[in-house]
Structure formats: C-alpha cells, structure tokens
Amino acid sequence: MGRTWSSMNEFEAFLNEGGMVEVDDDMPDEYRATVFRFIELHANSELMGGLTERDWIPMTPGLRHKMTVLAKTQDEIGHGHLLYMVAADLGIKTRREMIEDLFAGRSRFHNVFHYPVRTWGDQVAICLLVDGAAVPSQKAVYKDCSYGPYKRILKRIIAEEGFHLRLGEERVLRISQGTDAQRAMFQQSINDWWWPALRLFGPDSKPDDKLARWRLKSEKNEVMRAGWVQKFVPMLHSYGFTIPDPGLTHDPETDTWTCGPIDWEPLKRTMAMDGPDTARRIAEASTAWETTQWVRNALDAAPAGVIA
Amino acid sequence: MTPGTIEFLLAFADDEHLMGQQHTEWIGIAPFLEEDMAFASIAQDELSHAALLYSIVADSGEGGEPDDQVINRLAFDRSAAEYRSAQIVEVACTEWAHALVRHWLYDTAEDLRWSLVKQSELESLRDAAAHAAREERFHIRHADGLIDVLLRTPDSAKRLADAVGELLPLATGLFDPASGEAEAIEAGVASAPFDTLLPEWADRVQTRFPDIDIGSISAPAFTGRMYRHDDFAVLITRINSVRGIDPTAVW
Numbered sequence: 001m002g003r004t005w006s007s008m009n010e011f012e013a014f015l016n017e018g019g020m021v022e023v024d025d026d027m028p029d030e031y032r033a034t035v036f037r038f039i040e041l042h043a044n045s046e047l048m049g050g051l052t053e054r055d056w057i058p059m060t061p062g063l064r065h066k067m068t069v070l071a072k073t074q075d076e077i078g079h080g081h082l083l084y085m086v087a088a089d090l091g092i093k094t095r096r097e098m099i100e101d102l103f104a105g106r107s108r109f110h111n112v113f114h115y116p117v118r119t120w121g122d123q124v125a126i127c128l129l130v131d132g133a134a135v136p137s138q139k140a141v142y143k144d145c146s147y148g149p150y151k152r153i154l155k156r157i158i159a160e161e162g163f164h165l166r167l168g169e170e171r172v173l174r175i176s177q178g179t180d181a182q183r184a185m186f187q188q189s190i191n192d193w194w195w196p197a198l199r200l201f202g203p204d205s206k207p208d209d210k211l212a213r214w215r216l217k218s219e220k221n222e223v224m225r226a227g228w229v230q231k232f233v234p235m236l237h238s239y240g241f242t243i244p245d246p247g248l249t250h251d252p253e254t255d256t257w258t259c260g261p262i263d264w265e266p267l268k269r270t271m272a273m274d275g276p277d278t279a280r281r282i283a284e285a286s287t288a289w290e291t292t293q294w295v296r297n298a299l300d301a302a303p304a305g306v307i308a
Numbered sequence: 309m310t311p312g313t314i315e316f317l318l319a320f321a322d323d324e325h326l327m328g329q330q331h332t333e334w335i336g337i338a339p340f341l342e343e344d345m346a347f348a349s350i351a352q353d354e355l356s357h358a359a360l361l362y363s364i365v366a367d368s369g370e371g372g373e374p375d376d377q378v379i380n381r382l383a384f385d386r387s388a389a390e391y392r393s394a395q396i397v398e399v400a401c402t403e404w405a406h407a408l409v410r411h412w413l414y415d416t417a418e419d420l421r422w423s424l425v426k427q428s429e430l431e432s433l434r435d436a437a438a439h440a441a442r443e444e445r446f447h448i449r450h451a452d453g454l455i456d457v458l459l460r461t462p463d464s465a466k467r468l469a470d471a472v473g474e475l476l477p478l479a480t481g482l483f484d485p486a487s488g489e490a491e492a493i494e495a496g497v498a499s500a501p502f503d504t505l506l507p508e509w510a511d512r513v514q515t516r517f518p519d520i521d522i523g524s525i526s527a528p529a530f531t532g533r534m535y536r537h538d539d540f541a542v543l544i545t546r547i548n549s550v551r552g553i554d555p556t557a558v559w
Contacts, residue, residue: 047336050344054336058329061550061559063359063383064376066332067352073335074348081341120550120559174558181554285337292339292404298464302457 001026015215020148023089031214035147036090038216043083044102045110049130050076051285052113056123072127072167075160082157086149096296103286105278111267112196114275121182121189124175127168129190129197133228135161137201140219147216169235176239183240190236191244198259199267201225226258233257312491314365316498317433318382319392319486319533320421321361325383326397327414328354329547334407346450350411353443358383360436367432377558384548388536392486396478398537405464409471412451413479416512419444420505421482429496455516465519472517473525478537480527483509487532503530 002025005011011028021027021035053073060066084095093101101107112130117123138158145151175182205212205220212218233243234257247260269275273282331351338344362382366374396414401407422444426437458464483503492498514522550559 047341051336056550057332057335058546059549061557062376062380063325063355063362064379065559066329067355067359070332070335070348070352070355074345074352077336077341077344077348081345084341120553171559178559179554179557182557182559185553288337292337294464294467295339295404295458298458298461301461 012213015146015213018144019146020151021146022148032090033092034210034214035150035216036087036092038211039083039087039090039147039150040093040098041108041110043080043087043098044107045113046076046083047080047099047102048109048113048281048285049126050080051281052115052117053123053126056117056120059120061120068167069123072164075164079157079160082153086153089149099289103282103289105273105282108271108273110200111270111275112193112200114270114273114278114281115193115196116277116280118192119185119189121175121185122193124168124171124186125189125193125197127164128172129168129193129232130200131161131164131168132232133197133200133224135165136219136224136227140217140224144215144218146214172236172239176241187241190241194244195263196266198225198228199262199264201228202267203262203264229257229259309365309367310488310491310495312488313495313497315392315486315488316492317361317365319394319488321358321365321382322391322393323397323414323482324354324361324418325358326393326543327418328352328356328358329543330397330401330407331411334404339404343454347407347411350415350447350450353440353447357436357440357443360432360439364430364432364436380551384551388540388544389534391536391540392533393536393540394478394481394484394533395535395537396475396481398540398543399475399478400539400543401475403467403471405458405467406471406475408451408454408458409468410475410479412448412455412516413472413475413513414482415444415447415451416516417479417482417509419448420509421502424498424500424502424505427499433497452516459517469517469520472513472520472522476513476522476525477527480506481530481533484530484533 002022004026005014005028008028008030011031015021021031027035050073053069053076057066057069057073060069084098087093087098088095098107102109112126112133117126135158138154138161142151142154142158145154172186175186201221201224204222205217209217212220233248236243245260249258249260250256251258266275270278328351331347331354334347335344335351338347359379362379363374365382366378396410401410419441422437422440425433426441428434428437455468458468483506485501485503489498489501493500510522514520551557
C-alpha cells in the first residue's frame, strides 16, 4: 500500500503542491472514480476511433500508403490497449468489463466516433481534424496530470498522435494538389467533419471544474478550441478549401480567426448514445465481439502457464 | 530480367500482397486487442514484402528505388488474368478460425519459400529474403502460440480442424509454380522449384495438426496459377474502390 490521506482537504493540498498519485496509493474514492471514468472514456474513444478508421483500411489507395494507414490504426487500438490496462489497475472494472460495457452501449466514447465515414476523404479529414483536436486535448491532460500511470502513458500516446497529425497534413497537401474529384471529395469531408471535430473540445469549461482542480486538465476547453480554429482555418484556406461556418470572423489586426455560434445539440445526442452512426457502430462491434467469444472461452479455460 | 523471372517474382509478390490485404480486414474485430495489433503488424510485414518484390520487378536497373506509383500499378492495375496469386490468399475468410489457420499455413509455406531465394543471384532478392526470414519467425510463433492453446479445448479444436479441412486444398496451391519458375531457377534467381518443399510443408502441417489425416484431403491439380478464386472479383473491387474514383489521382 502506498500513501494515505486523512481527508479530502489533505489530499487536495497534496495535489495543489504538485503531488503525483500512484496506483497503490489509498486515494479518495471520488478521485479514483473520476480518474477511472476519464481514462475509460479515453480508452473507449481510442478503440472506437480505430473501429471508425478500420472500415476503409482495405481500400487505401496505395500499397505503402496502406501500410502507413494500418500502422496508424494499430497505434489507436494500441492506445486503447494501454489505457484499458491503466484504467483496470484502478480496480473498478476489468478490461473485459469495460469493452463489454462499450459494445453494449453502456459507456461513452467521444462524439466524433458517432459519425459515419462515407468516403476516403472522411478518413483523411479524421486524420487531420480529429487527430488535430486530440493532440492539444491530450497535451492539456499530460502537462500537469496528477495521476502518474496516466501521465506516463500519455507521453507515448501524444508522441504517436503527433505522427498521425503529420500524416494527415501530408495527405491533405497531396489532395489539395490533386484532381477536381479529389478536391471535391475532401471539401465535402471538411463540410461534414468540421463541426463534429470542433465540438470534440466540449462546451466552455466551468469555473469550478473538478477535472481542473484535480489536475486532470490544465487548459480550458474554449482556449483549446480557439487554438484549433486558429490552426486549421488558415491551413485549409491556403489549400483553397472553405470552412462551413458562416459566422467565422477574422480580426486582421491580430490575425485571429474566431468561429461562429456553436450548436451543441449534436454533442448532446452523441453523449446520449444517439449519434448519426452510433447504433450501427455499436451493433457491428458487438456482433464481432460475440462471434469470437469462443476464442476467449478457450483462452480462459487454458491452465496457467500454457499461454506464454 | 527475363519474362519468366518477372512472372516468378510477381507470383510471390501477389501472394504477399493479397495475404497482407486479407489480414487488414481483422484489425478492430479480432478476438482481443492484442490480436487486433498482431494481425495489423503481420499485415504490414506481408504488404512490405509485396512492395519489395514488386519494386524488384519494377527496378529499371538504373539505380534508385521505384516510386510508389510504379509499385501501385503492378499491385493494383493488372487484369484478373494477369495476377499469379494462389487461391488461398484470394478466398475470403470471415471466420477467425479460418483466418488464423490460413495465417499459419501461409507463413509456414512462406518461410520455406524465402529459403529458396536466400542465395539468389539477385542481390535485392537476397536482401529481401534475409529481412523476411527474421519476420517470419515471429509470424509463425504468433500463430503457434494461439493454436497451441486453441487445440486444447474441444470446441475451438473442432473449429480449427474444420478450417484446416476447408483451406488445406487451397493452401497447397501456394506450391503451384508460375510458368516462369524454371527460367528463374535457370537464371539463379531461385535455387529449386518451390514444390520440392511441399513434402516438408505437409510434414509440418501434419505435426501441427496431428488429429487430421492430411493424406485424406485431396488437393486440386496445379494449373500454373492461371485461375482466380470466385472471391477474387469482390476482393480486387474492394481494393481498387478508392483508386477507381479517379485513375489519375495521387493520394
């Protein structure tokens, strides 16, 4: 057993002084549950992100290109794998329970993975806009994260997500220099994915945000969202694409782009597991999981030591 | 490079390409996360071998590595009749037992196949063989580890046995020589016909699956890899669905 704290006040004082919590510490139940939910959501989202991308991997237009895309999705599922283990160590649910809750629609995942991927352009848009939102979000958690095992895993995840984002940038550059058909396809993907990706940051942070107080987040949602808009509006404009935001404004003095009013209703629907592709995505994952149950049964039945 | 040697190399490349392609279908829906990642890794290795082999075919002899577009034309833009893949890599395996058994049967044959070109007169093929041999050890170890466990339980052992029964005749077709093989051997590109290793492969299969009498399973006659499996048309359409949107596009 690691450290103990006699009260929440004492625990929060420890956090305020920059303390790092480890898995064997006797942390307050509320902190344990909050950290667990946060990491479970992250793990679920990495896995559902992989499932979102997987459908298009066999159709990747190029042999070496396919290897790269495959490696990216392998990373995403690998992140889910690492995060599930970190979450399971908190002793609230096992990895299998978390996956089964996810595939039964009992636990959440990020809004962007409730949408259908209709074209190859969508696949590329995810790689640019969604990974482009994931990187600053994860950096904001990593920067001052109070839970040691999560912080250490995030270091690796962020490094890999950085590669994914660069892959997205390269692919968009090629498409931007491509044929009319390619450019039209990608413009439609921007139209479809701009708002879901922007909403990934969530509504403005509340002043009494527990996640901030417990150092699970070190940046406000609105600040990260504004940074994302500032990064991608000029980039996509420079490639000749338009942004589907009639309220988008530009301050020439500061060269700052600001998005228009945000409709949060679609986010609420995905939070309620009622997004445009939620039911199909969950049903497919659940069916695949059930059809391979025999493998897990056989592994469970194997005596200790048989599985190297 | 003679036309026969090119055909010999294309047969190998096509097998690696389509085997890697088939493995890509399993990422995200394998029985557990480690398997999602393992199939993704193995798929990357097989696709990488295919890219190496296609690049050897495409090599103009003027130095420098062929670019992706040249490799892609060989991998994707030939007619069905021009492919020289074996039917075991063309058939759709929608059950995981079949995917695992195919993975073992294929990699066990592939390990033997690379041994025939490890002293090739073609330096690039020798290098590819050395590279691939290191990876194949891990592929086979991966499949063996799972099969070891799955053969211990009656239900899973039966699923594997059924898969072996269905897939073994098609897998034997891996040893079906493309018409250029004799020319490739004559040129020192390969050391012997691949089917000289068929008995050794059959021994390995029998040792791996001792409860199956592989002698009782009849394999189709060799045809020089001239005929595609019924599943090939769907497979190649799926592979080319994005490329087909705009043949002039670079992605």
